[in-house]
Amino acid sequence: MLLEVEGLTAGYGDAVILEDLSLTMAESEGLAVLGRNGVGKTTLIRAIMGHARQFGGRLKWRGNDFSNRPAAERVELGLGWVPQERDIFPSLTVEENLLVARRPGRFDLDGAYALFPRLKERRRNLGDRLSGGEQQMLAIARALMTNPVLLLFDEPFEGLAPVIVEQLEHTIRRLRSEFGFAFIIVEQHAQDALGLSDRAIVLDRGKIVRSSRASELLADFDKTKSLIAV
Amino acid sequence: MTGASAAARSRLFGGRVGIEGATLVLFAGAIASYFLFPNHLALLTQFLVLMMFALSYDLLQGHGGIVSLGHAAFFGLGAYAAAILARTGYNDPLLGLAFAAVLSAVVALVLTPIIVRGNDFTRLLVTLGVASLVYEAANRMRGLTGGADGLPDFEIAPVLGLYKFDFEGRIAFIYAFMVFAMVYVFLWRVVTSPFGLALRGIRENTRRMPAIGSPVRRHLAVAYTLSGGIAGMAGAVLAQTSRFASLDMLGFERSAEIMMVATLGGSGHMAGVSFAALAFGWLKDVLSTASPKYWQLGLGIVLMLSVFVARGGIGGLLDHLRFRRSA
Numbered sequence: 001m002l003l004e005v006e007g008l009t010a011g012y013g014d015a016v017i018l019e020d021l022s023l024t025m026a027e028s029e030g031l032a033v034l035g036r037n038g039v040g041k042t043t044l045i046r047a048i049m050g051h052a053r054q055f056g057g058r059l060k061w062r063g064n065d066f067s068n069r070p071a072a073e074r075v076e077l078g079l080g081w082v083p084q085e086r087d088i089f090p091s092l093t094v095e096e097n098l099l100v101a102r103r104p105g106r107f108d109l110d111g112a113y114a115l116f117p118r119l120k121e122r123r124r125n126l127g128d129r130l131s132g133g134e135q136q137m138l139a140i141a142r143a144l145m146t147n148p149v150l151l152l153f154d155e156p157f158e159g160l161a162p163v164i165v166e167q168l169e170h171t172i173r174r175l176r177s178e179f180g181f182a183f184i185i186v187e188q189h190a191q192d193a194l195g196l197s198d199r200a201i202v203l204d205r206g207k208i209v210r211s212s213r214a215s216e217l218l219a220d221f222d223k224t225k226s227l228i229a230v
Numbered sequence: 231m232t233g234a235s236a237a238a239r240s241r242l243f244g245g246r247v248g249i250e251g252a253t254l255v256l257f258a259g260a261i262a263s264y265f266l267f268p269n270h271l272a273l274l275t276q277f278l279v280l281m282m283f284a285l286s287y288d289l290l291q292g293h294g295g296i297v298s299l300g301h302a303a304f305f306g307l308g309a310y311a312a313a314i315l316a317r318t319g320y321n322d323p324l325l326g327l328a329f330a331a332v333l334s335a336v337v338a339l340v341l342t343p344i345i346v347r348g349n350d351f352t353r354l355l356v357t358l359g360v361a362s363l364v365y366e367a368a369n370r371m372r373g374l375t376g377g378a379d380g381l382p383d384f385e386i387a388p389v390l391g392l393y394k395f396d397f398e399g400r401i402a403f404i405y406a407f408m409v410f411a412m413v414y415v416f417l418w419r420v421v422t423s424p425f426g427l428a429l430r431g432i433r434e435n436t437r438r439m440p441a442i443g444s445p446v447r448r449h450l451a452v453a454y455t456l457s458g459g460i461a462g463m464a465g466a467v468l469a470q471t472s473r474f475a476s477l478d479m480l481g482f483e484r485s486a487e488i489m490m491v492a493t494l495g496g497s498g499h500m501a502g503v504s505f506a507a508l509a510f511g512w513l514k515d516v517l518s519t520a521s522p523k524y525w526q527l528g529l530g531i532v533l534m535l536s537v538f539v540a541r542g543g544i545g546g547l548l549d550h551l552r553f554r555r556s557a
Contacts (some may be wrong), residue, residue: 048443075443083441089434092427100427101442146443 002027002182003048003150011046012066016055017043018206019059025150032193032214033186034228035203041186045152048184050074075103080148084155084186086139089153090128094119096118097127097138098145105147106179112141115171133164139173151175151183157192165192172196190228195219202227203222252501252548253418257411265404271399272472277511278393278406279468282413282505284491284498286460291489292498293421294453295433296345299354299485300361304334306480308462308504313475316384323386323405325465334462335455343449358482365480380476381469395471402471409467415459417500420456429453430498440483494536495543502545509544 003025011017017040025031033041046052046060051070057115059067061077069077081120089097098112098119102133113120116137120201122130138158143151153172157165169192175181176196194200194214202217202224210227217224263274277509283305290296308330315326318343344356368375375381388394393401418427428444439446478484495506513532517525541549 051441070445071440072443075441081441083438087435087438087441089438091434092430096427096430099424100431100444101423103443142442208278225349 004060009056028180030197031198032197038201042207078149080143088127095123101142101145107144153185270502271403275406278410281504281507288503289457293429298357300357302484303361303364303463304458304461306466309469309475309479312466312470313381317323321387329465330462332457335459339455346450496545499545
């Protein structure tokens with residue numbers, strides 16, 4: 001198994017948000033994480049990346065426990081995070097934003113630009129002179145520069161125009177099919193996320209309430225909606 | 231300018247096209263000043279020292295985003311290290327310089343655990359506290375430091391065994407200029423390296439850096455150590471060229487001054503910070519000559535005005551000038 005989450009209890013400060021949560025992911029697998037706002041989807045990603053407080057349980061990477069490893073070292077394992085806030089460095093250029101994350105591997109500047117030609121055109125723009133879609137592309141490209149094995153997308157389509165969403169979906173598909181990335185995607189647009197993924201889990205109040213193939217949830221989307229709609 | 235090198239430039243300097251031009255002007259001006267003001271070489275040497283010290287602090291505040299109200303501790307440490315070493319008979323200037331750099335860097339490294347953690351406010355307090363301790367220690371160790379009287383009587387051997395420090399201060403200026411040039415080139419390479427990029431990333435968004443695999447604390451520790459070492463070198467050059475080391479080199483005023491200079495220069499803009507040091511040193515000299523009693527009043531007014539007139543500091547002004555001319 002690529003990633004095993006065993007009985008994870010996590011949160012921030014004294015607040016427990018995820019309770020006794022378990023899941024596994026195989027190499028090159030795509031997992032959608034669905035649920036209403038505030039059920040712990042982002043916390044799950046943050047806990048995996050070492051940016052939340054882990055109260056209990058274990059996180060294993062290819063069989064090895066990494067629960068105690070600091071956040072920066074988890075990137076070395078092969079975890080790549082595309083955060084919801086995107087967190088582009090505003091006074092660095094597009095290219096500098098990429099270079100600052102560079103770690104040796106197959107993805108370098110050229111690879112990132114091949115995937116996102118738009119970023120190459122904008123490579124001298126400062127990080128705060130980009131459209132929302134470009135920022136999201138940069139956030140994904142920057143995560144790729146760390147040469148991860150598993151990508152964690154947190155609401156990648158939030159606030160983007162449908163045509164950009166379509167492009168990004170296409171890119172994420174390519175990352176799976178051509179490069180064999182595994183990914184976890186947290187997304188309010190459940191249909192989009194399910195369309196990209198093999199499996200899906202639905203969270204409610206910090207627990208998994210449904211776990212099945214993505215196609216099943218898609219097929220019975222009305223019922224799925226009742227699980228996740230506000 | 232070819233596309234490739236323009237791209238490289240922009241990659242290195244974040245679109246700050248003016249910085250190389252300003253650097254050239256800076257160096258040309260420094261060399262010219264030697265010939266233009268032969269009677270003011272001692273003052274010019276002090277300017278070079280102030281510029282070096284300002285650059286060392288800019289690595290921290292301007293690039294890494296670490297504020298410190300005690301950076302003079304390293305400056306003074308370097309000054310005393312060079313002075314004390316010279317008094318024991320090892321008075322080769324380069325040896326003294328290296329000794330001061332290593333000693334200050336080691337002390338900075340030892341202090342990193344308490345500097346690197348925490349936020350801006352705790353850092354201000356901690357650096358202020360550490361600098362006060364160093365000051366008081368130097369004050370108490372009269373046998374070593376001369377206490378409040380300072381360390382006056384020591385000789386410095388000729389540079390490279392060839393160039394004797396002369397009465398007019400010519401060799402002193404050239405020596406200080408060479409060290410300054412070395413420091414400038416070294417820092418330039420540091421801030422344009424991937425490490426320098428990571429420092430800027432930390433300044434922009436500390437939280438984000440571990441998420442791209444960047445060890446924030448280690449980077450800041452390295453920056454703090456380098457910065458301390460270079461501040462020590464600046465102090466050593468001052469002690470060697472003025473043949474004097476005193477408590478005020480460690481003092482709070484000097485720490486506060488360098489923070490002002492770096493801010494005035496425009497954070498992270500090496501040429502801007504150097505010009506700011508020059509302007510600050512010159513202004514201080516002019517004002518204190520004009521009015522020995524009220525010069526600080528004039529300095530205060532200029533500093534306050536600069537906040538409104540030059541938002542991005544002198545570096546910001548330089549970029550702006552350049553931008554308008556080429557547009």
